[in-house]
Every structure is written in structure tokens, then in C-alpha cells.
Amino acid sequence: MKRRVLLACALAVGIAAPAGARVYEPRTLKLGGAYPTCGWVQTTVAEIPDIALSTPGMIYLNPALLRMPRPFQLFWYAHECAHQLYGTSEGHADCWAIRSGRDEGWFQEEDFALPKWTLKADGDSQHLPAPQRIELLRRCFTSSAAQYAGPPAQGPGLASYARAPWHVACQRK
Numbered sequence: 001m002k003r004r005v006l007l008a009c010a011l012a013v014g015i016a017a018p019a020g021a022r023v024y025e026p027r028t029l030k031l032g033g034a035y036p037t038c039g040w041v042q043t044t045v046a047e048i049p050d051i052a053l054s055t056p057g058m059i060y061l062n063p064a065l066l067r068m069p070r071p072f073q074l075f076w077y078a079h080e081c082a083h084q085l086y087g088t089s090e091g092h093a094d095c096w097a098i099r100s101g102r103d104e105g106w107f108q109e110e111d112f113a114l115p116k117w118t119l120k121a122d123g124d125s126q127h128l129p130a131p132q133r134i135e136l137l138r139r140c141f142t143s144s145a146a147q148y149a150g151p152p153a154q155g156p157g158l159a160s161y162a163r164a165p166w167h168v169a170c171q172r173k
Contacts, residue, residue: 022045036074038085045060047063059084069114070106082094117130119133
């Protein structure tokens with residue numbers, strides 16, 4: 001619910017970085033030894049009510065993410081980048097992020113055993129319960145993009161609301 005309210009506010013009036021937050025231009029925030037980018041989208045590191053979230057043109061990361069293992073730092077960033085590109089579907093964002101990790105080599109099969117996923121055990125209105133979400137991530141990890149196993153993306157990507165070019169793509173340095 002918090003995410004929906006934050007998204008609605010951002011779409012209606014825009015959103016400013018929380019007090020004490022640090023805003024990073026693309027390719028300037030180091031995560032897990034890499035400098036990820038999501039096209040023109042900036043990243044803010046701030047105390048937020050979740051590990052990560054997106055609003056049009058901005059990815060927000062909780063400072064706790066910076067203490068997580070490399071695969072999770074990059075996974076959560078890629079997950080939020082997927083929202084910028086494809087919209088609000090959590091399943092689609094999970095699948096895109098885990099395949100990006102597999103294809104780019106920063107997420108390996110053995111990383112599924114890492115204990116710090118920060119997934120909500122019971123899920124919520126937008127997220128599957130943790131066991132089902134991990135199962136979706138495993139299916140996505142082992143399948144090709146043409147075999148996407150999750151729910152379809154809904155609506156345009158968040159970046160489109162900010163009148164961004166629709167050819168924006170997440171890249172990693």
C-alpha cells in the first residue's frame with residue numbers, strides 16, 4: 001500500500017529526495033563493485049520504508065542495501081530499473097532482474113542460498129509470498145526471455161510518465 005501511495009503522489013506532483021538523502025547521477029553509485037545505470041534515471045540513497053523502490057525517473061535505495069552481498073545489491077537495483085522500463089508488475093521486474101544477473105554474471109545459481117533476500121514472508125497485495133517469489137525467480141533464472149514465467153507487465157514503464165525516450169535500457173559498466 002505504501003508503494004502505491006508513494007507512486008500516486010510522485011505521478012501527481014513529482015517527488016523530492018528525502019532530507020539527508022544523497023542523489024547519484026547514472027554510473028556514479030558503486031554497488032557490489034559495479035557502477036550500474038538505468039539509462040538517464042538517477043538514484044537516491046535514503047532511509048525509505050522498503051529496501052528499494054521506484055518513482056518516475058528515480059530509483060530509491062535504502063542504505064541497508066549497501067551492506068548486502070553483491071548479488072542482492074545489483075538485483076534490487078536491476079529490479080527497480082525494470083520498473084522504470086516495464087511498469088508495475090513485480091513478477092516482471094523480478095524476472096528481468098534475475099535474468100540480467102544471470103546473463104551479466106553477477107548472479108549465480110548458488111546465490112539463491114544466500115540468506116538476506118529481504119522478501120516479505122507473507123507477501124502483500126503486489127508481491128508474492130517469499131517462497132513463491134523465490135520459485136518464480138528460479139524459473140526465470142533457468143528460462144529464456146521468450147519463456148517468461150511470471151505475470152505480464154501492466155501499463156507503460158514508469159520512465160514513460162516522465163517523457164523519457166522509450167529506448168532507455170539498463171546497462172552496467
